[in-house]
Amino acid sequence: MTLSETPPDPVAPDSVARGLVSDHARDMAEVLDRQAVVLESVLAALRSRRLDDRAARVEATDIAASALVSLRTGSDRRQDELLEPVVSAFARLQSDLRPLVRFGDLDVQFVQPPSTGRALPGDVAHAARAIVRNAVLTLVDAGDAQRVRIQWDCDGLNLLIGIRDDGAGELTVHDDVLRPIAEQVTSLDGDLAVSSTTGWGSELSVRLPLDPPAAAEPWDLIESLSAREREVLRRVATGDRNHDIARTLGISDNTVKFHVSNLLRKLGARSRTELATLASAP
Known part of the structure; x- marks a missing residue:
């Protein structure tokens, strides 16, 4: 070349x-x-x-x-x-x-x-x-x-x-x-x-x-997530509800909601379904 x-x-x-x-x-x-x-x-x-x-x-x-x-x-x-x-x-x-x-x-x-x-x-x-x-x-x-x-x-x-x-x-x-x-x-x-x-x-x-910011490439941003955010993301990907995630990780329901909200914002997803798809994509 x-x-x-x-x-x-x-x-x-x-x-x-x-x-x-x-x-x-x-x-x-x-x-x-x-x-x-x-x-x-x-x-x-x-x-x-x-x-x-x-x-x-x-x-x-x-x-x-x-x-x-x-x-x-x-x-x-x-x-x-x-x-x-x-x-x-x-x-x-x-x-x-x-x-x-x-x-x-x-x-x-x-x-x-x-x-x-x-x-x-x-x-x-x-x-x-x-x-x-x-x-x-x-x-x-x-x-x-x-x-x-x-x-x-x-x-x-x-x-x-x-x-x-x-x-x-x-x-x-x-x-x-x-x-x-x-x-x-x-x-x-x-x-x-x-x-x-x-x-x-x-x-x-x-x-x-009416003019939301352009979504960043979510897969590149996954690496920047904290360890706890990645744990929550993995649990969301398996279909766990907030209460189940809280019980498994030993945190409160409100803390789980906070992490899920941050994941949606950081990864540019619009639902838990999208978060699960992004987490399982190659």
Whole structure:
């Protein structure tokens, strides 16, 4: 090889492959999140007191069939390079939740964002929908709220999400039921705040930057993790929950949450599924 020749870059193929692995993990997390809403919607139709048995079966079948078509056509695939108008992004959220709202016992009120709001990057739009879907499912599971109000706004630099219910008013930002939401918000360098009043309900306030910092190459950063962070990462990769990790490592649940939050931020991951994928990738 002469001096004018450029040697091949052995890192580039691995970098591309690892990027594909990360993209696949995010797509899978999105599919699982959407299907959870579909299953809750099917159950809501089957349990609805407003439908007789035949009508309930028809509605449940329609919901499942529509979800299957959406899954096969990839209608909600990640489009990182595209911008999505905030009104359109909000409309897709309403469409996702429509069957659950129609047949469930939870009264969901949507406050439309201003049409002049800045368009959302694809990642932010997907994360925002996932955050709201997770919050609604959490409220459905809790069963103590009758109404929830969902509001989006945009200040030019951030997407602002407000979710308020009329439940028991006992939620805190450290509750395990909010962990998936907290992890998604952290991964996008955003903020999550929870305000609760006993007997009056809780309000989740989320700020998602519209221009999040570019994610660093996670595999290069794994070597910079502390020994304890690597231990937590290995446990996350095996599917252990926070309580199990805390018991195994002899630390508190809150310490585990702190380490997981740091891992998401340092490795540019957006969920525990992505962390597990990154930890097991070659």
